[in-house]
Amino acid sequence: MNDARHVYIGTDGGATTSKVGGVWSDGSTVSTRLLQRPTNAQAGPDAVVAGWVESVAIYLADNGLTWSQVQGVGVAIAGPQQRYGVMDKGPNFPASFVGYDVLQHYGDALNLRAGRAIPLVVGNDGNMGGVAEAQRVRGGTGSSTVVMLAPGSGLGCAFVDKHGLPLEGDTLAGMEASHMPAPLHLLGLDAWPCGCGRTWGCVEMYTSLAGLPRLLERALQAQPDHELATSPLPMKERAFALRGLAQKGDPLAIGIFDVQAKAMGLFVATLAMALDPEFVVIGGGLMDPDATTDAFRARYIEVLREAAMPFLWSAQQQRLTVVQAALGDLSQAIGAALVALYSRRA
Numbered sequence: 146m147n148d149a150r151h152v153y154i155g156t157d158g159g160a161t162t163s164k165v166g167g168v169w170s171d172g173s174t175v176s177t178r179l180l181q182r183p184t185n186a187q188a189g190p191d192a193v194v195a196g197w198v199e200s201v202a203i204y205l206a207d208n209g210l211t212w213s214q215v216q217g218v219g220v221a222i223a224g225p226q227q228r229y230g231v232m233d234k235g236p237n238f239p240a241s242f243v244g245y246d247v248l249q250h251y252g253d254a255l256n257l258r259a260g261r262a263i264p265l266v267v268g269n270d271g272n273m274g275g276v277a278e279a280q281r282v283r284g285g286t287g288s289s290t291v292v293m294l295a296p297g298s299g300l301g302c303a304f305v306d307k308h309g310l311p312l313e314g315d316t317l318a319g320m321e322a323s324h325m326p327a328p329l330h331l332l333g334l335d336a337w338p339c340g341c342g343r344t345w346g347c348v349e350m351y352t353s354l355a356g357l358p359r360l361l362e363r364a365l366q367a368q369p370d371h372e373l374a375t376s377p378l379p380m381k382e383r384a385f386a387l388r389g390l391a392q393k394g395d396p397l398a399i400g401i402f403d404v405q406a407k408a409m410g411l412f413v414a415t416l417a418m419a420l421d422p423e424f425v426v427i428g429g430g431l432m433d434p435d436a437t438t439d440a441f442r443a444r445y446i447e448v449l450r451e452a453a454m455p456f457l458w459s460a461q462q463q464r465l466t467v468v469q470a471a472l473g474d475l476s477q478a479i480g481a482a483l484v485a486l487y488s489r490r491a
Contacts, residue, residue, distance in 0.1 A: 152210055153489070155481030156197050156220040157270060158247075160186055160237035160298075163197060165204040166478030168486055170216070172280065179474055180204050186238055190245040198254045212259040217489050219266045219481030220251055221273035223299075226317045230267040237298060237340075266481075266488050271295060272311035272320060273480030275303025278426040278470050280483060292416055294409065295428035295470065299323060299340075300349040301477075304420050309487060323349040328411050332404070334363075351408035353429075357384035360401045371397050388430070392438050399444075402431070406445045410452025417453070417461055428470030442469060 152175060157164040163184045167175035182200050184193055197220070205211060224235025230248025232238070252265040275293030283289055288307040295301035300323035304312040312319040326345040329336060336346035337359050350356035358380040365374045373383045373390075390398035413425055427449070432442055446467055454462055472479060 150214055151216045152214045153482045153486040154201055154204065154215055154218045155273070155478040155483070155485065156201065156218065156251075157273070157477035157481060158193065158197060158220055158222050159184055159270070159477075160223060160235075163193070163200060164474060164478045165200045166475050166482055167204065167208070167210075168479060168482045170486065172483060172486060174479060175210075176208055177475065178207075180207065181474065186242070190242050191250065194247070194251050194254050197251060198258050201255070202258065215259065215263055217264040217266070217485035218255055219268065219273065219483075219485035220247060221268060221270035221477040221481045222247055223270045225321060226267075226269075229317060264485065264489065266485050268311065268313065268481065268484055269303075269317070269320070270477045271301030272303040272313065273478075273484060274301055274428060274472075274476040275305045275426070275480065276309060276311055276483050277472050277476045277480035278428065279305035279309060279424070281471060282424050282426060282468060289423035290420065291424045291426060292413070292420060292422045293426045293428060293470070294352075294412070295476075296353040296405070296409070296431055297429045298354050300353045301429070304416075304422065310484070322412075322416065323347060323352075325412075325415070327351050327408055328415075331411055332408055348408065348412050352405050352412065354384070357387060357401070360404060361387065364397050364401055368397050373397075388436065392441055402441075402445060403448050406448035407452040410449040411456070413449065413467070414453040414456035417457055417465060421461070423464060423466060425465065425467045426470050427467065428473075428476060432469045433473055
């Protein structure tokens, strides 16, 4: 078989939905069409793995591919790992996933379905998304380092080195940076407890959906006549309306996302001192062109940059480039496929 027809598959095993992507042996994307299915985490880890395998089979069929063409698979999982491929306690998965050996069980299921051994790599979902976006912003051939930050339910973080691979660390907890303490004295906010168990004010709580209900509650105290102040819904459900309201120019909603953008900018400055990247890629739902306006995204990036710039070294102020992610919900699946490819090349 011609090597050009070999394919590498990536699974993004999110807590709510799981997605599949693929790349050819030259790193180009097989398809930009999103295939996603419910993860069904409540059914337990074995059921989730079975669903992943079935999703891969659907992806192959949809793209005219066969299992014989698959040379490797990567899977992106959320949260820290106890050891390589073994899940630890995360804020979004049920307790039944703690200690689950994804490497063994998903690997065995893939091998059984394919009828042969398929190499499997496992990595953090934020790291995998960073790998995909880094390849894009560097044009596939550059050697600049890249930080990827993706606010969603939580905050995905990744640092991608000049070889295109993510920083994982000695205990596989590298770039779990969303649980670093935020500079609350610059934000004028209190320390809010995080789902990870820390109470010092994790950055995630000020930059992602996790902290939006608290930011909304705080904002409504100053604007008790706002439409969300009289809603009978729980604060968390009211917070889901903020992104839509911001697109319509609602001052309260815009102000809340300005706070999040400022917190992200200060976080970028902190990471720049430690990692000194050339590119910072901002992803997540806030950068989704189907869900947010050009004006909203431009404002978010501008507020972020204004917050970061005073804390950067002069050379960084001139060189650091902040860009929007472009792969959207596909980034983590595509990144997982790329890591499977890069691992095969090593």
